[in-house]
Amino acid sequence: MNALPDTASPLYEKVKDYILTNIGAGKWSKDRKLPSENEFVAALGVSRMTVHRALRELTSAGFLIRLQGVGTFIAPPRPQSTLIEINNIAAEIVARGNRHRSEVLVLERITPTKELSLSFEFAKRPAIYHSVVVNFENDLPVQLEERFVNPSLIPDYDKQDFSKTATYDYLMQKTPVTEVEHIISAVPADAETARHLAIDIGSCCLLLHRRTWTGAVVATISKLTYVGSRYSLGSRYSPSRKT
Amino acid sequence: MNALPDTASPLYEKVKDYILTNIGAGKWSKDRKLPSENEFVAALGVSRMTVHRALRELTSAGFLIRLQGVGTFIAPPRPQSTLIEINNIAAEIVARGNRHRSEVLVLERITPTKELSLSFEFAKRPAIYHSVVVNFENDLPVQLEERFVNPSLIPDYDKQDFSKTATYDYLMQKTPVTEVEHIISAVPADAETARHLAIDIGSCCLLLHRRTWTGAVVATISKLTYVGSRYSLGSRYSPSRKT
DNA sequence: CTTCCTTAAAAGTATATACATGTATGTATA
DNA sequence: TATACATACATGTATATACTTTTAAGGAAG
Structure with missing residues (x-):
């Protein structure tokens, strides 16, 4: 029937x-x-x-x-979008069998610039957290990470010891990420970056700009600068169709 | 309320x-x-x-x-692999409302070097296809793509007109990709790359190295060089866990 | 022939209601 | 004390109904 x-x-x-x-x-x-x-x-x-x-x-x-x-x-058969997997740098260094170490340069609460506030999609301009950390692989600096964090989602960010816990791990544990935006580009190192990463000014760096959302709220904005000659992002991925 | x-x-x-x-x-x-x-x-x-x-x-x-x-x-925090979606450059340029144009520099059948043959995981050294194409956005060169293609999977690669059809589209249509490997790095432009992309030697470039598999067989090896000052890879992604 | 308006049909959302099903808990009984 | 049962409460499913939003098609007016 x-x-x-x-x-x-x-x-x-x-x-x-x-x-x-x-x-x-x-x-x-x-x-x-x-x-x-x-x-x-x-x-x-x-x-x-x-x-x-x-x-x-x-x-x-x-x-x-x-x-x-x-x-x-x-639906037409779906196009295979090519995906790249970005891993936690600390985990990746350890996975390669090397030693990982972090050095916290800045961990503070700041009033954002107008531009930054705009990136957070804030109406007003509440204080936000700001951190700058250098990541070392076998005592060689490979990545400079600068993060801006929304305090309404992660209230105790400035109380953490990020030389022990990776910022990435802490953030992932604290708030669910519902959406991620990435922009990858190649840029020459500016003076400050060069100093922190112990490279020449103008050296090629990989710049990974990331914004994460929790629901409708921007949770974090990160600027990850990798030393081009010392580090590359790699992944192997199987595009698999669901169900 | x-x-x-x-x-x-x-x-x-x-x-x-x-x-x-x-x-x-x-x-x-x-x-x-x-x-x-x-x-x-x-x-x-x-x-x-x-x-x-x-x-x-x-x-x-x-x-x-x-x-x-x-x-x-x-739910407990998921093992968060952050994924980046890499799009077809031609589609991305058009999506931005700009004009896309390709110029084919090389399209030939070659005997691979020993190293290249190794990357293809070949036992012997059969001939393979080799192409070099420059992609323009509004007449400004933004990407140099060099591809090596396995002729046993894509037999007519060297008969195509890649100034009309993007190599990416052709390959995606011809063979299903079951696995992809990516390595992204930042490198200074060498002399030949600089010439093709109309930039200074040593300028920062984004280098995307890609291998694709069809089953157990390596289908393509690509080296995509983006001009750092003119192009960045971007994506917005919703990590959603299935059922 | 073209433009505008009406109308019908499709999916999208929201609610009230009912019942089904699974789990924990308290109570009475052996 | 220990077991069995009743109960309350949680999520899960199914339905009828009403309204909204979007699109396509047909017809009237120019």
Whole structure:
């Protein structure tokens, strides 16, 4: 009668199975529309909310594309976006079998510049935390990390001893990251950076600029400068399709 | 009154933001329970189904753990691998509203050096394809791409017109990538690179070294050199845990 | 033929309600 | 004391209903 599989799973899962199976069987051709929610209701004898949930979950899983006012379509095979994995520098150094050490240069509470406040998407200009740390691999400086931290999310940031705990680990543990923005560029070292990293002014450095969000709130802004001749970011990644 | 953010987004998204923000602020301590659905209903003045949807989506995104009959808890911090998405340069330039143009410098079939053959993990030394292309953004060279391609996977590589189709698009279309290795570093431009990119020798460049696999076979080896002062790799990414 | 307006249809959201299912807890009973 | 049961409360699912938002299509007016 209603064509749904006879399993113990909840109804919306049966509807998902039914739709996926029929997509696999080519019941609805690649570029044509799937039945509307109301048509599924009539065909399967379940409520529209249940059909809607099934379709919504299949959409967020990438199988379908839905356009309000238009209909539901089979998603094209997804393009493989090339992803690079950025690891915690301390962990990476240790993983290579080398010795890691941090030196805290600055750990303070400051009033942000107008520009920085803008990056935090603040309406007002509350005080924020500011840290500058140099990371060493076998006593050779390889990375200068400057971080600005939102105190409303991480209140005790300036009380920590970041020569013991990596800033990265502390932040990851304190607040969930819901979104990350990265900008990678290559820049010549300025005078201050060169001094901290013990390199010549103008040497090539890898600059990783990162913003993280927790919900709608900017949690941290980081500027990570790697010495080009001493460090590179590496990763090996298997793009795997879900479900 | 109801403490929800005042944005244009749907209600369940506001509830999600509200919960994430409060987790970030440490309102509900790490190991203790969050309020029950009915308590959220009373506190926020929305229906239970709306709260339920918000909590369900946060759970499937990996932020929460829910136990039927018990309650809702904050999920332990995930092993956070930060991912960066690398896009097709041609697409990125066009997406910025600029004009993209390619110039093919080399497109040939060569016998690989011993070292290159090793990178391909070849036992013997069969001929491979080699291409060098300069990518322009509004007539300004921004990237030099050198690629080595395995002819057993992509047989007609040297017959293509890569001033029309981007090499990236062609390769993605021709063979599925099952694994990718990346190494990003910052290097000074050598004489030849500087000439092709119209920059000074020693200028900072972003070097992206990439190997792709199809199954157990190395498909391509690429060396992408970006002019540091003209181009940066950017991405915004939502780390969402699957189901 | 073109432009504007009306209308229908689709997905999206929000709510009230009901019942199902799993867990912990307190209480009565053996 | 220990077991069994009743109960309260938590999340999970399903439905009916109403309204919103977006889009496409058809028709009237110019």
